[in-house]
Amino acid sequence: MTSPNVKKSWAKLVIVISMIKEFGQDDPRRVIHSFKVGLALVLIYILHHFRPTFYGFGDNIIWAVLTVVIVLELSVGATLGKGFNRMLATGLAGGLGVASNKIATLCGDKGKVVMTSIFVFVIAERVTFMRFSPQLKARYDYGMIIFILTFCLISLSDETGNELLEIAQERLLTIIIGSCIAIMVCIFICPVWIGEDLHRKIAGNIEKLADFLEGFGDEYFNNSENTEAENDKQFLHRYKRVLSSKSMEESMAVLARWEPRHGQFRFRHPWKQYLKIGNLARLCAYKIEALSVYLNNPKTPYEFRSIIQELCTKISLESGKALKESSLMIKKMYKSSSPNSHVSNAKSAVESLKSLLRTNPWEGADNHFEIIPAATVASLLIDIVICVEKICEGVDELASLANFVPYELLHRGIVQPISDSDGSVHVVTVAE
Known part of the structure; x- marks a missing residue:
């Protein structure tokens, strides 16, 4: 029979092997x-x-x-x-x-x-x-x-x-x-480029912010009593990883400067611009952190929130789309004006929201303290639009410094020549 000590040793060995496998x-x-x-x-x-x-x-x-x-x-x-x-x-x-x-x-x-x-x-x-x-x-x-x-x-x-x-x-x-x-x-032998890791990390951080903003409107205004499983709402919490990424980004940027040219990354690739975008993304994440407090506990009756629902939902949705497009620009390394159009839509909604707030839409409410959370949410969304605009500007600057390919050239197709049976070739002209 196997002694208890041998069984314990085998059990510990299995645990160690499983930990090593999981780590790898x-x-x-x-x-x-x-x-x-x-x-x-x-x-x-x-x-x-x-x-x-x-x-x-x-x-x-x-x-x-x-x-x-x-x-x-x-x-x-x-x-x-x-x-x-x-x-x-x-x-x-x-x-x-x-x-x-x-x-x-x-x-x-x-x-x-x-x-x-x-x-x-x-x-x-x-x-x-x-x-x-x-x-x-x-x-x-x-x-x-x-x-x-x-x-x-x-x-x-x-x-x-x-x-x-x-x-x-x-x-x-x-x-x-x-x-x-x-x-x-x-x-x-299977090189690991730290610059590519930094590139993907910054793009991923912006995407995490975009996921939160795109889903904020429905969660805050429509789903205050939603019983959906918390695991299905992880996009509302992923932004927190952005808050603690500063030291890692800085160390990665320093190491990336030593790397030679590889792929689309030049020897003097503008790594400092990634740090600038990362800092702007963290500033936006802190605003989102304050906004998430009201998401978890709205404290405002729905009839008060519904007054600003349309404009706030549009602001958060357009801001999320702008960040999503900026993230794709970094990932695919192309230039595009699409984020700026979404930022313009968000700013237009901000001006409409400011005009609405000046008219005191909650006038006549019995409990003024119930209005404060809704007004704070509106104010935070206005600040977030400013942060989103700066992030998009930083990404545009990165696209210029790193010579990203224009979106039109990136998606330009190849047209094959058409030949007749007699061997003559027809030229096909595609008008943009």
């Missing part, structure tokens, strides 16, 4: 990345045993292994950023470390201790202070850490003269080899 299915790219790391390390192992060319590296080949493990990230942008930082920082720190060591050696044994201490203190203090700069920290923070580490290792080394220079050269070369292998494996 959530994002299959993680499984591929694990394979790529293993492949890169195998390539380093092969190079290590390729004695005719790489015999001189000796134990320094371990720096190539460490470089692959540290540099090879899930996305191409992260790998290129770390690889470039590591190679540049190692080269600069190595050269500066060898130079400072030679200068310190010229001062004698006692003078060497003093001079080395001064060099280490000044360099480490200056570079650490530079890490506080937001511009440098965003792109070169890892490189500055490697610079401090490499400089201190070389400066404090007991080796001197040509031996120290030879060690620095070998380590730099092995780090370059490790970085190049990591970069090539990352790019040529």
Whole structure:
């Protein structure tokens, strides 16, 4: 019979396997990345045993292994950023470390201790202070850490003269080899472009806002007593993911700047514009968050809400359509004036709503406190239209900066020539 301990062990093993399977299915790219790391390390192992060319590296080949493990990230942008930082920082720190060591050696044994201490203190203090700069920290923070580490290792080394220079050269070369292998494996085997992820994320965030606005009118004005299952109304809650996406978008934009040209994304693709659109989308999401409070608990009798129902429904619906079209523009990377037409319709409804509110349509109501929620909803929808207009303007600016294809060219068809039996060809002209 199987002992209880063995059964518990098997049960734990099954749980772990199921967790690993679920984790891999959530994002299959993680499984591929694990394979790529293993492949890169195998390539380093092969190079290590390729004695005719790489015999001189000796134990320094371990720096190539460490470089692959540290540099090879899930996305191409992260790998290129770390690889470039590591190679540049190692080269600069190595050269500066060898130079400072030679200068310190010229001062004698006692003078060497003093001079080395001064060099280490000044360099480490200056570079650490530079890490506080937001511009440098965003792109070169890892490189500055490697610079401090490499400089201190070389400066404090007991080796001197040509031996120290030879060690620095070998380590730099092995780090370059490790970085190049990591970069090539990352790019040529199922590459993950962080810029494409940012592109899809911004488009998806705008679509989440559009889904809420398109469904708000029916939910607020017609379905206050709707018993429909909550799972069928997830579109009313997805906008909340937009509220906490700022830090992820900023880190993705920084890494995307390292990526080379791929697909429709140029080397200097306007990634900063994505951050601008993301910030505008979050501002709109905060307005929607305030609006959703009244969606969950209207507090206003239907006869009061019905007064502004038509105009508010039109505002929310047109705003949602404008955001939906803007999301498609980003996804498909084309230019279109369709969002602007929906924004114009929403603004026209806003002016009509303002005129209606000036006439005090609830005059004569017994309880004025019951009117406040409806008036607040109208006010929030007016503010949301302003946010939607700014988002559409940001998307138009992105389309211009990134040279998106005009909608007409994107959907232009190909007309095949028509030939008669005698071989003559007729030209078909399509009038727009």
